Amino acid sequence: MAKTYEELQKEIDEKFEHENEEKYLAILAKTNPTIDELWLLPEERFQEWRSKNDYPRLIQSFNENKPNFLRWKNEFGLTDEELASCRFSEFLRQADFKPTETCLYYMEQTFDGKKRKIVAHADLSKKPAMFPKQGEAYITIKTFLSYEDWCHKHKLKFDLFNITQRQAPEHKMERVWLDTGFELLKMGGSRPPINGFGVLLRGKHLDFVNVCGLELTGTIYSGQEGNLNFSYCAVDNLKCNNLKESPGPFFFNCTLENLSIENSTINSWSFWQCDLQGDIKDSKLQNVRIYGGTFNPYIKETKFTNVTATHQGTRHEYFGQAYILLKKAYYDQGDDDLAGEYYIREKEYEREKSKGWNYFTKSLSYYYWGYGKKPQYVIYFAIATIIICAGLYLTNPSNIHPVKQEKSILDMLYFSTVTFTTLGYGDMSPMGWLRLVALTEAFSGALTIGFLVAGFSRSKY
Template identity: 30%
Template structure:
C-alpha cells in the first residue's frame, strides 16, 4: 500500500519523523506513521524504524526466517497493537493464536498481507481479513470459523482440513469484482484471467465445504464457480446460452425455488394466451370477448388458468380442449411442464439427500 508511506500527525502533537527516514532529534519517541485506507482512527503507536514504519507495517522488513515471529505477533496482538495492514509475507506462523477470548468480535487484520505464510493449525476464530491478502497461504488444519474475508485475495490458499463454518466472503470475490470492471472497460484478456482465478477460488472453497459436510455453503460456492466458468465463454456462444438457461431454471441444480417460480410464471403466461386465443368447453368458446361483462370475462380467465394448470401437469382431463393457436401453446406448455416437473424432483431430492 503506497499510502502507508505517508506520515500521520494529530493536530497539536510534537513533530514526528517523516516516512522517508528523516529524523527529528528533538522528538522523544518516534511512532509508526502507518496510514490506514479507512482513516486516521486506525493509527499505530509502535516505535518507528528508520523508514518511519514499525516492524509490523514495514514491507521491507522481512518476516521470513525469524524464529520467534509467531510469539512476537501474539504478544503484539494481546497488548492491543494495530493489526490492520501488517505485513507478514512468508512468515512461519504455525499454530499462531489470534483469538480474542471473552470479547465481542475477533482481531481486525484488515489490509494485512499474509502472502505465502505458514498458518497451519492457526487459531483465527472470528478474525477479520477484509481487503487483505492470503494468497498462497497455508491454512491447513486452521480454525477460521466465523472469519471475514470480504474482498480478500484468496487465490491459491490451501484449505485442507480447514474449519470454515460461517465464513463471510461478501457478494463477490476481489478477483470477480475486478474482472467485471475490466470487462466493462473492454479489457477482455484481463477479465478472463480474473474470472479464471475466481473460479479456482470458488472451487477450493466448495471442496473445503464439502469435506466438512457444509453442503449449503458448498452449493452456493458451486453456483459461483459455474457462473465464473460461464463468464469465460464467448458472449454469444450456444454453450454460454445453455449455461445461463440452466442457471435461470435451477441455479445449476442448487435452487429448487427457481423451478417453482418458473413453473408459476409459465402457467400464468400460458393462461393469459389461452384467454385471448380461446379454448372450448362442451363445444362453447371460452375466452375474452368484448360482448361479455367483466364478471364473465373474469370467470373465463379462471377457466383458462385451470386449463393451463391441467396442461402443465399433463393431467389432461379432457373437459377443456384447445382451438386454433391455443393448440400450439398447449403442446409447448405440456412438453415444458413435464420437463420442469422432472427437473424439480431431481433438484429437490439432491438438496434433501445431502
C-alpha cells in the same frame, strides 16, 4: 482502587516509550538498522525512518523503470517527497471495493499540536472533528486517483509489485528483489515483539517489506498501538503454530507462499488480492475475509466459521479455486446451505468468464434453477408459465373446444394447469394456433417436473 487492564497496559507502554527514547533516536540515525531494531520502533518512528532511508530509494527505482508510474505522478503533480511523507502504499491502493474513479485526499493533519501528512478517502477538512479537545484539524493539499485506480482507468496492468529474484528462499534470511532491482526491506525470520500481557508491542502498517519467515505463536492480542497490516509485501513461509489469539492482520496484494498454520485459531484475518498457498491443519478459521487473488491452501482437520470469499469489486483474473475450496470445506463439515452457496458462486464465476452460447446456457441454468441448488426457481417458473399461458388462452376463447361454452379466467387457469402437468382430461382442447401454445406449455411442463425432482434430490456438489 485497583487499576484496570487497559490502564496498566497504557502505563507500562508509556514508561517503556520514555525509557527507550534515546534508543529510538539512535536507531533513526542509522541507515541500516537490524531487524530487531526496526521492530522495536513505534509505528510513527518506523515511518519516519522509512521516509528518510527506504521510501526514497524505492520511489527512485520506480521512476527509473516504470514509465506509467511517472505518467501518474505528473498527471496529479505528486512529488517524490510527498509520496515518501507517509505510508507509500496509501497512494497506490485501490480506493474502494468497487472499481470506480474515487478520489483520494493528500492532507495535513494536526493532532495534539503535532502535524503529519496522511492520505484519506474523504475530505476530512469538511467534516466535524472527532477529537476537538486534541486540536484535530485537516488541510487538503491535493486530490488524486490511486495508482491502481489510474491503471484501471487507462486499462493498464498494475506493475509495481513484481518479485523476480530471491536469495536463500525458505530460509529465515531470505532476500527478495522487485523487477526494478530494488531489494525489499528485510523484517522477516523472527517474531514480532509482545509485552508481558501478550499484547502486540509494535503494531505496524508494512508496505513493500520482506517479512518472509515471520513467526506468530502463542497468545497475541492487538493493543492501542494497533495490529499488523501488510501491503505489497512478501509474507512467504509465514508460520503460525499454536496461535490461540491473533491481532487480525490485513494482507493487501501480498504473496503468502508456503504458508503454515497448525493447531491455531485464525480470527478476523483479511486477504485482499493475495497469492496464498500452503497448509492449514488442525486449526480454526473464523471471521476470515478473502477478496480476490489466489486462495488455495491444503486444508486438513480445520473448522470454518464465517469464512467468506468474493471476487466482486476486485481486479483479479482467477478466483474460482477459492469458491471450490470453501464449497468442499463447508460440505465436509455438514453445512449444506453454505456449501450450496459457494457452489453457486463457483458456477457464477465460470459464467462471468464464458462467452457466446456457453454464456447463454449457463445463464439459463442459473435463472431457471440456480444450477440445481435453487429448485424453488423451478416452481416460480411453473407458476409464471401457467399464468401467462392462461392469459393467452383467455384472449382467444373461441379457439378452445367446446367453442359455444363461456369460459372464465378460472376455466383458463384450469386448462393451462392440466396442460402444463400433461394430465389432459379432454374436457377442453385447443384449436388453431393455440395448439402450438399448448404443445409448448406441455413440453415445458414435462421438463419442469423432471428438473424439480432432480433439484430437490441433489445432494452432491
